[in-house]
Amino acid sequence: MSVTDLATREELERPGQAKIIFFPYGKREWFAKGEVSVLEAAQAQGIDLSSLCNGKGTCGKCKVKIEKGLETLGPLTPQELRHITEEEMKANYRLACQIRPPASIVVYVPERSRVGKQRLQTEGLEVPVKTLNPFVKKFFIEMSKPTLHDHKSDEDRLLDTLLKGHCVPANLEFDFDLSLDLATTLRNANWRVTAVTWKDKLIDVEPGNTTDRCFGFAVDIGTTKLAGFLMDLNTGKVVSVAARMNPQIPLGEEVMSRITHQMMKGWAGVEELQKAVVSGINEMIEECCQKANVKTNEIYELCFVGNTAMQLCFLGIYGRHVAFSPYPPVLRRGVNVRASKLGLKSHPRANTYYVPVIGGFVGADSVADLMAVRMLESDEMIMDIDIGTNTEIAVGNKDSVLMDSCASGPAFEGMQIKHGMRAATGSIERISIDPETLEVNYRVIEDKPPVGLCGSALVDVPAELLKSGVIDLKGKFVAEMAEKTNRVRKGPEGWEFVVAWQKETATDTDIVITQGDVRELQKAKAAMRTGSEILMKRMGVTEDDITKLYMAGAFGNYIDPENARTIGMYPEVPLDKVVFVGNTAGTGSRMCLISKEEREYAENLSTKVKYLELAADPDFQTEYLDALYFPHKNLDKYPDTVELLRRLGRIK
């Protein structure tokens, strides 16, 4: 049922009242004509619609698309003119707090105006696999007892019955460990057992019929966060989920420092890192099993994705040479190794599969990401950005895909920012500055008095400072602004902007953003922007050719795509082409766990995708220097943003 169908079939006229219909939720309600704003209507119905300024028209976050009834709403208010771009006006966008419908209308709340997606950490696209086909298979068999006339060995009896009754490889191999108490097991089970196979190996013989109990565990090893998914291999569905901070962090904040730990401490260091990450993974396994009432030895296979450094540290491979130019991985192909060898809590003969990597530090998580968004199947040109401790960017389609990795640095994790912090209770996660009054609105995680600024707020900060004229396109504080507001002042380290006054904060100080902080953020976003620019150059395309921009990774879910674009974090692609896909690395890991075909797809993908070593590219330096400007030195690349800044008086 389309939007227009709905609007024509239902009752839309009532004296003195207007009906406001919200999509995609489908909720609708009657309100007094011309008296209730769309924002108030949303709040009254508990509909997820973002607002930082609570309806004053200063934050610009409550943008909605008017599907029906735009003509009844009247012209844009001055507040709307400050926030809505020309492109959005053409697409019928308005600020929900500024419109009080005098007649029934249909409103669509776009993803970026919702708060809900903020909490997604482990969730990513649910992509159906082509065939549910795990490597682990269970078969129930009933054997006849040995007799004087039939005195086959237990081994032959088992394998013959299995081969006769089921489709198993003819060369099925018996794992030696099984033979130790095979005889007892078979007799205690009265010759009715479940054979568990993995590929062409028989890995267990379980008494009775346990075919309905077959589980696997998929993991995304992030540099900072681990995500784990317990899956039912019979249905291919997720049974429970867990997440942990990566326990390797104390041994190295980012990938290079972890490899350095291996170098400094030798094999002891390698072992330390390996054990650390496994301890986090085992905790997730236990948590998931407990939640789902599953025993850890019912997990017969585990699948892992992570960047190349995570691959090395997890598998216990010495990675020194990967850390030096030209950064060749040690292993590219998928790796199969006994889970017990790695110390993982699962069935004693469970297999571990590590998905193939691409090149340099672009690893299995990127393979998984591209699998989930099906880039190799697309006719159209796609860009995929996975923002994390490292940012991986891919540009391409079914003909070819080029990929690079940008060391964006830890600025968006809050490091090297005066009042920066990792996202946690008390972090300011979003901020807006009124371009006229320069007053600040912000939202804190868990609504507590603020302690600092986390990554998503640090994307808002330069955008809001730019839009309100506090900083110029070069990123420099504009001294004259100190006369307009006492939030702009000279602090001990130079110019700074007060985000929160001491009396509002949980700390003993004002929370500020300094000139130095802005410089750090410029460098971080310039690295990412250079990553996408060089890829487009080498692929021979421009932003106009990009039909979809996938933002992957948990962080991508939290940021304001418009502000990220305004500061020039990614090319100026229309915002309705930006799709948030969440933790696609997790998606790909799950797909590989439950399907042989997806593993083959992953192996193929890892050879097809070409890796570009960014820092070695001859244009890197010039592009990087141009990308330091907000949004970019070359303003032709950002016509929509320039138009908005011009309207705000920031550009002549």
Added chain:
Amino acid sequence: MSEKEKIFEQLQQTVIVGDTEGAKKAAQDAIDAGIEPWKAITDGLAAGMKVVGEKYESKEYFLPEVMVASDAMYAGLNLLLPLLKAAEKADREKVVIGVVEGDIHDIGKNIVKTMLTAAGYDVVDVGRDVPTPQFIETATGEKAKVIAMSTMMTPTLMSMKDVEAELEKKGLKGEVKTIIGGGTVTDEWKAKIGSDAYGKDAVEAVDKVKILFEEIKLALDLAKKKREA
């Protein structure tokens, strides 16, 4: 302001605003006006670059501004350097600079190179991902007394250690001084591997290199006195 004073002002200003064409013109004007090339460099271009360094430190200027200023300075230098008298050329102290083996990030190193050149040093740039022995071979070949090394990553810190070890092995430690810098480099690392100096940024690097050359001169004078005694 006299004609000559105006030219010095131009030499400085064109560097400060990153006006490459203007710097070339100012350099040519200086030559035509009979100003000593080394003076035009020191009191003109280099003085302008010093201001740029200060603005960079105060974060008023950022990387792009420093790079365009650097381009302007080099444009002027290219006209003036060839005109230095042989004696003046020989007087310029030599520094070998490069990004260590295994690392290819060189923007920072290029800024230090610019500031050192502005300060009057003859900088021999060996590039990036420089094999360890090459630092020493070049220093020996060019008779450079200071080796400046840069890296942006942690694993490649080891390469700095390797260079120090090579210097020891060749018996050059103490005679050739080392200064290190870069995103992951610290004072602690300098102490750990026995480098002679650490510069936290391009501006500090210049100050520290100055001190290193003073130490070298002092040591030479002392040795001379001992021989004469």
